[in-house]
Amino acid sequence: MTFSDIRFSDLHFALPVAEIQAALANPKVIFVLAASAVLIITLFAAWYTKKPASFEAAVKSGSTVRIRAYFKSTGLAPNDKDTDGMSFLFRALQNHASIKVLNWLVKKGGGLHDRNNRGESAFTVAIVSKNTPDVLRWLKHKGLDVNERGIDGLTPLMIAIQENTSVKIVDTLLDMGARVSDRADFGITPLMLAAGRNLNPYVLLTLLKHGAGLNDRSAEGATPLMLAAGLNPNAVEIVEILLDCGAKASARDKEGRTAIDYAKNNPALADTETFWRLNNSSYD
Structure with missing residues (x-):
C-alpha cells in the first residue's frame, strides 16, 4: 500500500473525551486555566501598552495604542514642536509612519499645515524622507497644495x-x-x-x-x-x-x-x- 492508497475516511482519531470532561470538572484545573489566561492577557497588554523607548519606536510599531502610551508617559502633546520647529507629524513622516498613525496625529492636532523653522511643509518632509506615493496622495487628500511654494x-x-x-x-x-x-x-x-x-x-x-x-x-x-x-x-x-x-x-x-x-x-x-x-x- 502506498500513501496514495490511504483514504482519510478510513482513519479514526480517538480523542480522550472522557478524560477531558473529567479534567474540566475539576475546580483546580479550571482555576489553573483561568489564571493562565489572565496572566497571558495581562502580559500581552503590558507589552502592547508599555512606554516606547522613543517616539520613533512608537511610530515604527504602527500602533496608535503605543503612540498614545508615548504621549501619556511623557506628558507631551501631539501638536508640540522641537527646537527646529518639527512637529510630531513631521517626525512621523521622517520615520515613514503608516497612514493610520498619520491620521491619528492629525486628529489630535498634529499640525498638518505647519512649517518648521526652515520653512519646510509636510509635503517637503514627506518627499525628502522618501515616503510612498500613498502618503503623498494622503497629504493632498487632507488639503495640502501640490503646487505650494517652499524654500527658494x-x-x-x-x-x-x-x-x-x-x-x-x-x-x-x-x-x-x-x-x-x-x-x-x-x-x-x-x-x-x-x-x-x-x-x-x-x-x-x-x-x-x-x-x-x-x-x-x-x-x-x-x-x-x-x-x-x-x-x-x-x-x-x-x-x-x-x-x-x-x-x-x-x-x-x-x-x-x-x-x-x-x-x-x-x-x-x-x-x-x-x-x-x-x-x-x-x-x-
Whole structure:
C-alpha cells in the first residue's frame, strides 16, 4: 500500500473525551486555566501598552495604542514642536509612519499645515524622507497644495526632482496636478532642475512628456541643456537625450556662453563623444 492508497475516511482519531470532561470538572484545573489566561492577557497588554523607548519606536510599531502610551508617559502633546520647529507629524513622516498613525496625529492636532523653522511643509518632509506615493496622495487628500511654494520658491515636484527621488514619485505628483511650468527663484523650472541635478533620464523624459519647456530660460538665460552640460554627474546620458529631443546647443546665456562652455567645467563630459557632439551642435 502506498500513501496514495490511504483514504482519510478510513482513519479514526480517538480523542480522550472522557478524560477531558473529567479534567474540566475539576475546580483546580479550571482555576489553573483561568489564571493562565489572565496572566497571558495581562502580559500581552503590558507589552502592547508599555512606554516606547522613543517616539520613533512608537511610530515604527504602527500602533496608535503605543503612540498614545508615548504621549501619556511623557506628558507631551501631539501638536508640540522641537527646537527646529518639527512637529510630531513631521517626525512621523521622517520615520515613514503608516497612514493610520498619520491620521491619528492629525486628529489630535498634529499640525498638518505647519512649517518648521526652515520653512519646510509636510509635503517637503514627506518627499525628502522618501515616503510612498500613498502618503503623498494622503497629504493632498487632507488639503495640502501640490503646487505650494517652499524654500527658494521650490514646489513639491521640484523638491522631488532635486532629491533624486524615484520616477514613481514624480509621476504621482504629476498625476496629482503638479505643474511642470512653475518657476522657482531665479526662474528655475522643474526641467532645469532635472537636467542639472537629477541622475535619472526617465525623470527628464517624464517631464518632457508632460509638456516641460525644452528651451526655457532661467533669469540668467541658462537653458536645461546648459545646466545638464555644466552640472550633472550623468551628463553624458542627460545631454544626449536633450539633444535628441531638439535642445538648442547654439543658445547663449546672458553672458554669451553656450552649452559647450558649461561642459568644459564638467569632468563627466571630458573626452567623451557627447562633448564633441555638443561642440559640433553649437554651430548649427
